[in-house]
Amino acid sequence: MPDTTTRRRTLFAAAAVAVLVTLSAVAAPLASARPAHEIPVAPASGDLSGPTTDGWEDVPAATVPLASAPSSVPNADQTSIERVHVQAARGDGRLYLRLQWHDATRDVATNETRAFADSVAVQFPVNTSSRPPIAMGGPTNRVNVWYWSGATGTEELLAGGAGSTTELQSPSVNASAVHRGSGENATWTVVYTRDVDAPGANRTTIADDGDLDVAFAVWNGSNSERAGRKSVSEWHYFPFGPGPEGPPYETVLWTIAGIAIVGVVAVTAFGVHRSRGGMN
Numbered sequence: 001m002p003d004t005t006t007r008r009r010t011l012f013a014a015a016a017v018a019v020l021v022t023l024s025a026v027a028a029p030l031a032s033a034r035p036a037h038e039i040p041v042a043p044a045s046g047d048l049s050g051p052t053t054d055g056w057e058d059v060p061a062a063t064v065p066l067a068s069a070p071s072s073v074p075n076a077d078q079t080s081i082e083r084v085h086v087q088a089a090r091g092d093g094r095l096y097l098r099l100q101w102h103d104a105t106r107d108v109a110t111n112e113t114r115a116f117a118d119s120v121a122v123q124f125p126v127n128t129s130s131r132p133p134i135a136m137g138g139p140t141n142r143v144n145v146w147y148w149s150g151a152t153g154t155e156e157l158l159a160g161g162a163g164s165t166t167e168l169q170s171p172s173v174n175a176s177a178v179h180r181g182s183g184e185n186a187t188w189t190v191v192y193t194r195d196v197d198a199p200g201a202n203r204t205t206i207a208d209d210g211d212l213d214v215a216f217a218v219w220n221g222s223n224s225e226r227a228g229r230k231s232v233s234e235w236h237y238f239p240f241g242p243g244p245e246g247p248p249y250e251t252v253l254w255t256i257a258g259i260a261i262v263g264v265v266a267v268t269a270f271g272v273h274r275s276r277g278g279m280n
Ligand code: HEM
Pocket: 069, 070, 071, 072, 073, 121, 122, 123, 134, 135, 136, 145, 147, 157, 161, 162, 163, 164, 165, 215, 216, 217, 226, 227, 228, 229, 232, 233
């Protein structure tokens, strides 16, 4: 029969293993505990309007999956860009968005036959109180689009469904872009900058008291992508409200689960200890 010291060591080891298992079960979900469609917004440490400006490395990135837009144009399902990395920062009255995606070729010329330019766009509801159809809004719920094209630069657009796109005069958004690297690692980096309080009809109000819906589109020019043939995201959102950081619901559940596991292990260990003690 094991002596008391051996039994205590065994119990201690069992308790330590239980705590480690519990911690790893609790820590992993907490570390990734961000609702799937939320894109974090960091405080801007200064002017971040350059694609490679110092400061972007401190801004968290969300990886946004893309899929072919379900449009009726020829070869709409033949798109090539599968994800875009999105960073957002806000400070000194400005909102900065940095978008990065892999594209082996830098396509910015459209003067040759059948040549198309690499492009990217961000869309927001004009009326932020409801979520418009993802396909560029609808007649009663339009979207404000920030469009950057390697061929034509930056435009601010208004759309109420595919085929209804018009250009806003006096755009409120600037974009700055760079294509770096080579081969599969070559990457476009585009930074959009807008004054948070930019006035104007049909321009999205960037509030500080709630979530703001946002969606993304990317075109690969060398794959003949343009207009309705492109990769698009689902609706995501920026959590601009003053609400609590992170998801309290998940956090509470995992904390309760962790405490319950530790409790069960402790009670079991205590019971074993007592019953063995009783047999002594
Ligand atoms: C998901 C479903 C979508 C469908 C079916 C769709 C379809 C189309 C079609 C048919 C066009 C050509 C007609 C036009 O200029 O209006 C177009 C152009 C355009 N779309 Fe979409 N779209 C979708 C999503 C998006 C999203 C999410 C964005 C922005 C984030 C976007 C931004 C644009 C822009 C900027 C153009 C004009 C591009 C150019 O002139 O080449 N679209 N889209």
